[in-house]
Structure formats: C-alpha cells, structure tokens
Amino acid sequence: MSFIELKKINKKYENAERNSVTDFTLNIEEKEFIAFVGPSGCGKSTTLRMIAGFEEITGGDLYIDGKRVNETAPKDRGIAMVFQNYALYPHMTVEKNIGYGLKNMKMPAEEIKKKVDWAIDILGLEEYRYRKPKNLSGGQRQRVALGRAIVKNQKVFLMDEPLSNLDAKLRVSMRNEISKLHRELGTTTIYVTHDQVEAMTMADRIVIMKDGVMQQVGKPMDLYEHPINKFVAGFIGSPQMNFYNVTVKGEEMTFEDGKKITLPDVVAERLSDHQGELIMGIRGEDIKVDEQNRELYKANVQQAVVENTEVMGNENNLYFTYGGSLTVARVSKYELSQMGDKLEFVFSPTKMHFFDKETEENILEK
Ligand SMILES: Nc1ncnc2c1ncn2[C@@H]1O[C@H](COP(=O)(O)OP(=O)(O)OP(=O)(O)O)[C@@H](O)[C@H]1O
Numbered sequence: 001m002s003f004i005e006l007k008k009i010n011k012k013y014e015n016a017e018r019n020s021v022t023d024f025t026l027n028i029e030e031k032e033f034i035a036f037v038g039p040s041g042c043g044k045s046t047t048l049r050m051i052a053g054f055e056e057i058t059g060g061d062l063y064i065d066g067k068r069v070n071e072t073a074p075k076d077r078g079i080a081m082v083f084q085n086y087a088l089y090p091h092m093t094v095e096k097n098i099g100y101g102l103k104n105m106k107m108p109a110e111e112i113k114k115k116v117d118w119a120i121d122i123l124g125l126e127e128y129r130y131r132k133p134k135n136l137s138g139g140q141r142q143r144v145a146l147g148r149a150i151v152k153n154q155k156v157f158l159m160d161e162p163l164s165n166l167d168a169k170l171r172v173s174m175r176n177e178i179s180k181l182h183r184e185l186g187t188t189t190i191y192v193t194h195d196q197v198e199a200m201t202m203a204d205r206i207v208i209m210k211d212g213v214m215q216q217v218g219k220p221m222d223l224y225e226h227p228i229n230k231f232v233a234g235f236i237g238s239p240q241m242n243f244y245n246v247t248v249k250g251e252e253m254t255f256e257d258g259k260k261i262t263l264p265d266v267v268a269e270r271l272s273d274h275q276g277e278l279i280m281g282i283r284g285e286d287i288k289v290d291e292q293n294r295e296l297y298k299a300n301v302q303q304a305v306v307e308n309t310e311v312m313g314n315e316n317n318l319y320f321t322y323g324g325s326l327t328v329a330r331v332s333k334y335e336l337s338q339m340g341d342k343l344e345f346v347f348s349p350t351k352m353h354f355f356d357k358e359t360e361e362n363i364l365e366k
C-alpha cells in the first residue's frame with residue numbers, strides 16, 4: 001500500500017451545480033514531493049483541503065499510512081499545512097511564533113525549545129529569533145510559517161501556494177530552501193501551485209488538473225516530453241508550445257495558409273492511421289534557426305519575418321506568423337534577430353506532437 005492513497009475522490013460543494021473535484025485517484029509514496037498544478041479554479045486547494053480534513057469528502061476513500069481517514073479529524077491525520085495566506089501572530093517573536101503550536105499541544109517547554117532551535121537553525125533564522133513579524137521581510141516571514149509546520153514533526157506536509165505573495169527573486173530562493181528542506185527531512189509533501197516552473201523544478205511527480213479532473217501525472221520531464229493531451233502540452237513549458245491546424249496526407253503536411261512540409265518516413269508512418277485534419281504542436285526550442293539544422297533538413301527550410309523579440313540575455317524568443325499561427329522560436333543569444341529580419345528555420349521533425357482535432361488527445365502518446 002502506498003503512503004497516501006486517494007481513491008476516486010469527489011467533491012461537490014453544497015449548492016454547487018457540479019463537482020469541484022471528480023474521481024481523483026492517486027497513490028503517493030513515502031518521501032515523495034508531489035505538485036498539484038492547473039489553472040485557477042481547477043480544484044487544487046479543494047483536493048488539498050480534503051486531504052487535510054478541512055473539507056468533507058463527498059465520495060471516494062482517502063488513506064494515509066494505511067488507515068482510512070475520511071472521517072478523521074484534521075489534527076489526527078498526521079499532517080502539517082502551510083496556507084497561502086498564513087497569519088503570523090504579530091505580537092510574538094519569531095521563536096514564539098514557531099513554538100506556539102507545540103505549546104498548544106502541551107509539549108514540555110524543554111522539548112519545545114529543542115525543536116524551535118532546530119527549526120531556527122535549519123531555516124537560517126537565528127539573527128531574527130527575537131524580532132516580531134512586522135520587522136521581517138516577506139521571505140523571512142515565509143520561513144517562520146514553514147518553521148511552524150516543520151516543528152510539528154508530522155508525516156505529511158501540505159502546502160497551498162506558499163510562495164505566491166513573494167517577489168520573483170525571493171520565490172526562487174525559497175523554492176530552493178523548500179527543496180533542500182525536503183531532501184533533509186524527507187517528509188512526504190504535496191505542494192499546490194499554479195506556477196508550472198515551481199512544479200517542474202521542485203516535484204518528483206506533477207499532477208496536472210483541469211476543471212476538477214486530473215489530466216496527467218508523471219515526472220516533470222515525462223510531462224514535458226510526452227504530454228497526453230493539448231491542455232497538458234500547453235500548460236507545461238514557457239513560452240507555450242506552438243500549435244497549428246494542419247492536414248496530413250501521407251508524407252505531406254499542409255498548414256492553414258497552404259504552406260507544406262514533407263514529414264520524414266518515421267513520422268508519416270506513425271500517422272498513417274490518423275490522416276486528415278490534426279493539430280500539430282512544437283516547442284519553441286525545437287524550431288531551429290542554426291545552420292547545421294537548416295542544412296540537415298534543407299528540403300523543409302521555411303521562411304518568416306520576425307515580428308517581435310523578447311531578449312532574455314541567455315536566450316531569446318523570436319515571434320513570427322507562420323502557418324496561420326503566431327509562432328515563438330527560442331534561440332540562443334548567438335542567434336538573435338531583429339524585428340523585420342527574414343528568418344530561415346526548420347521544425348525539428350521528430351519533436352512534433354500531433355493532437356486529435358476533436359478530443360485533443362496526443363495521438364502518438366496513447
Ligand atoms: N466553499 C465553496 N463553495 C462552493 N464552491 C467552492 C467553494 N470553494 C471552492 N469552490 C469552487 O470549487 C472549484 C475549485 O476551487 P479551488 O479553490 O479548489 O480551486 P484552485 O485550483 O485552488 O484555484 P486557485 O488557483 O484559484 O487557488 C472552483 O470552481 C470554486 O469556485
């Protein structure tokens with residue numbers, strides 16, 4: 001049995017017309033770091049709160065450490081939760097804030113001190129031990145909130161967008177701190193975020209949700225390379241994957257605006273049962289502008305005019321219209337073009353994804 005098991009979990013809020021979460025099934029192993037991602041309203045927090053016990057489960061079974069806990073009170077489930085809008089006690093110092101929950105649990109003072117010292121050390125808060133929250137930065141406050149969760153010594157951490165009110169730089173550093181903490185403590189963690197970069201960089205496995213329904217679960221790179229449908233393909237990866245309406249006939253792929261590309265035999269063969277109208281998707285980094293690739297696939301070199309550029313420094317995004325869609329190519333800093341430049345490029349042929357026009361399923365990943 002896995003450490004946490006969700007079996008066909010459903011949630012329908014009272015007075016709601018439809019389910020907020022439908023048939024959510026997932027096994028989580030001990031020590032795993034799982035991220036729930038998806039757009040606003042897709043049911044991430046609802047699922048997390050059902051695991052925590054703050055929200056009643058309408059249907060299905062939830063097991064934690066071998067025990068069915070559907071009706072178990074939150075405090076008896078062995079979980080510690082970090083909320084998005086954590087509230088620190090303003091009149092208490094950092095150490096008092098961290099230890100408060102333990103005092104409530106009637107832990108002896110000596111033991112509380114030991115735990116608080118440990119948390120303060122592991123979170124690098126020694127300097128701020130006697131400060132009150134109003135004299136701390138956002139990142140420091142965030143660490144105090146994490147401290148409150150880790151001292152409780154629970155079996156599971158549940159975190160709901162814990163970094164969403166920090167600025168970009170702090171988020172990156174806190175992201176690293178949480179990952180480090182997870183490596184050190186090995187506590188099974190479920191982490192909710194709508195930021196796919198956080199999910200990609202922190203999680204062992206990612207669960208992608210849409211409209212209360214799990215779309216795909218897998219290791220970050222598996223989702224990136226093998227998205228099961230167009231939604232997952234578009235959600236994971238930044239900039240977003242490029243999509244085109246195409247018609248495939250044998251080796252010939254025709255774009256909406258009449259442009260044509262010859263597919264290599266291996267690709268054409270795999271599409272032999274899927275002739276006709278499809279959606280083709282390709283990531284920006286698989287649109288190649290370098291000489292070597294243009295030479296390699298020279299029969300299929302395409303042209304476009306650069307309409308916009310995003311200069312990031314290490315790499316750059318070039319925007320242009322092709323095949324009836326706005327396209328973004330991610331190129332290295334050595335391949336930078338200017339607005340108005342003529343661009344020659346190739347689609348890396350084995351990196352194309354094909355989706356059914358009706359179901360939007362990835363027809364090569366079934
Ligand atoms: N107490 C409630 N009563 C009725 N409907 C609710 C309640 N809480 C949430 N919902 C609905 O359930 C759905 C899922 O909400 P949830 O808060 O789980 O989304 P989320 O994925 O966490 O979104 P966000 O990224 O915005 O936090 C939404 O449609 C929401 O409106």
Ligand SMILES: [Mg+2]
Nearest residue numbers: 044045046160
């Ligand atoms: Mg939420």
